[in-house]
Amino acid sequence: MISSELITSAHRTRKALIYIRQSTPHQVLTNQESLRLQYALQQRVLDLGWHPDDIEVIDSDLGQTGAAAELRAGFKEVVAQVTLGQVGIILSSEVTRLSRNCSDWYPLLDICSYKSCLIADRDGIYDPGSANGRLLLGIKGQLSELELHTIRGRMWTGLLNKAKRGELALRLPVGLVRDAQGRVVKDPNQEVQNRIGLVFHTFLRVKSAGKTLRFFSEQDLKLPRPNRFGDVVWKKPTLSAILLILRNPAYAGAFVYGRTRTNRELSGKASVQPLPMKDWKIVVKDTYPAYIDWETFERIQAILADNYAEYDHRQSRGAPHQGQLLLQGLVYCGECGHKMVVAYQERNRYQCQYQWQVQREPVCQNIPAELIDEQVVQAFFQALSPIALDAYEQALLARQETNQEIERAQAQQLKRLQYEAALAERQYHQVDPDNRTSSSRVRESLGSCSGRTQAGRRKLCSSPGRSAFARGTAC
Numbered sequence: 001m002i003s004s005e006l007i008t009s010a011h012r013t014r015k016a017l018i019y020i021r022q023s024t025p026h027q028v029l030t031n032q033e034s035l036r037l038q039y040a041l042q043q044r045v046l047d048l049g050w051h052p053d054d055i056e057v058i059d060s061d062l063g064q065t066g067a068a069a070e071l072r073a074g075f076k077e078v079v080a081q082v083t084l085g086q087v088g089i090i091l092s093s094e095v096t097r098l099s100r101n102c103s104d105w106y107p108l109l110d111i112c113s114y115k116s117c118l119i120a121d122r123d124g125i126y127d128p129g130s131a132n133g134r135l136l137l138g139i140k141g142q143l144s145e146l147e148l149h150t151i152r153g154r155m156w157t158g159l160l161n162k163a164k165r166g167e168l169a170l171r172l173p174v175g176l177v178r179d180a181q182g183r184v185v186k187d188p189n190q191e192v193q194n195r196i197g198l199v200f201h202t203f204l205r206v207k208s209a210g211k212t213l214r215f216f217s218e219q220d221l222k223l224p225r226p227n228r229f230g231d232v233v234w235k236k237p238t239l240s241a242i243l244l245i246l247r248n249p250a251y252a253g254a255f256v257y258g259r260t261r262t263n264r265e266l267s268g269k270a271s272v273q274p275l276p277m278k279d280w281k282i283v284v285k286d287t288y289p290a291y292i293d294w295e296t297f298e299r300i301q302a303i304l305a306d307n308y309a310e311y312d313h314r315q316s317r318g319a320p321h322q323g324q325l326l327l328q329g330l331v332y333c334g335e336c337g338h339k340m341v342v343a344y345q346e347r348n349r350y351q352c353q354y355q356w357q358v359q360r361e362p363v364c365q366n367i368p369a370e371l372i373d374e375q376v377v378q379a380f381f382q383a384l385s386p387i388a389l390d391a392y393e394q395a396l397l398a399r400q401e402t403n404q405e406i407e408r409a410q411a412q413q414l415k416r417l418q419y420e421a422a423l424a425e426r427q428y429h430q431v432d433p434d435n436r437t438s439s440s441r442v443r444e445s446l447g448s449c450s451g452r453t454q455a456g457r458r459k460l461c462s463s464p465g466r467s468a469f470a471r472g473t474a475c
Helices: 025-030 032-039 041-047 074-085 102-114 133-163 190-206 209-218 239-246 293-309 352-359 367-431 441-446 456-459 468-474
Strands: 015-018 057-058 089-091 118-121 125-126 176-178 183-187 223-226 233-234 256-257 260-264 270-276 283-284 342-343 347-352 366-367
Touching: 015 041, 015 074, 025 032, 032 041, 032 223, 032 347, 041 057, 041 089, 057 074, 057 342, 074 102, 102 118, 102 133, 118 133, 125 133, 133 256, 190 239, 190 293, 190 367, 223 239, 223 367, 223 468, 239 293, 347 367, 366 367
Parallel strands: 015 057, 015 089, 089 118
Antiparallel strands: 118 125, 176 183, 223 233, 256 283, 260 270, 342 347, 347 366
16 A cells, blocks of 8 residues: 555545546547546545545546536546545646646635645646645646646647648538548539529529528528538528528628637637628638629628628618608708708608717708609609610510529429439339339228228328328328
């Protein structure tokens, strides 16, 4: 038995905790030697005089970083048992296994000092209640935290250097894939390419993400989206899916790193905040094959920002909404220079409410809208008359192009659905007949339950045990 003047019989009457941790799941799988060394501490505890029944191994923090204690259930268990006075000694291969954060480390030392609990690593045994023991453990804890910052700084520098060259392998959006050599290319699926291009073309035509969504819904066109395995699936369009496409700079051929900022609260909860384009950390243009050019991408972002009605803070116009007034979001007050809003109470009016909202002063201007809109209509037709024929011809050409795109998209979607149906039928016929339900057996089963209600037959046809083709044949 190994003896130490710090270990007393009172310590041996309590538990010996062995705390085991690896920082990442990858280390758990690949760094097996470190794991063996940590589990081998059980023999050291036996040599120090503890009974095997009084040894407890806490390894529930495998794959968890030691930077914080919030997600480490094993570390919390160690602190709880020490607080209850059940532990005589805590062992770990090194201090970095217990904590890499001084705000977690020093409270543990305080509790161990009050409860007369020792701490041991491969270099020795320490008493947190003594001046020398606390000094050594404090220095080791500070070095552990400093080492974590050094490792992070080294990795962060390498990551940024690779990102500045545009070579950092970020997750690609739908429509961009990596080939066998790791180069980014457009998805070879022509339907995916055309559908993404149709999103940009439609938005530039209607100038609104909501109207783009309405267009896709009316034409019954679906959008390609990634599933959790990274494969492309076709889903009904949503506003968020369309905005993800419109706001992704990868479609403009640009590699961008640092589009978001992660904010962490004291509780450890993290929230992701998107950053404006001017605050993006790294932008490398002409890195990916582009669906649109960078100038078009910037114009789309400007339209999206302007569509977000925020008259008071950003003076943005906002997307046109339903209403009779023609200049909603476009009129500025001639007295104070701020945006004017529209009001439909009693009479249609343009109002400047800025002074009232900010300083509770009287409304700056409150102007009837009928006379103004009448002059706007007259000016519009006067400006339009010289170019009416050209504008009409351009509108017809744009409408023809839109119809052609719709027809091409619908034809591609129909062809894909036909292929999927044919594939399902081929897969059905390739299954061993003993493991499938033939159409004749389905008819027999339906005939045997002819007395069932319609709801009962529907339940039979939709049972999970039947293949998709069998359900389609029978029902």
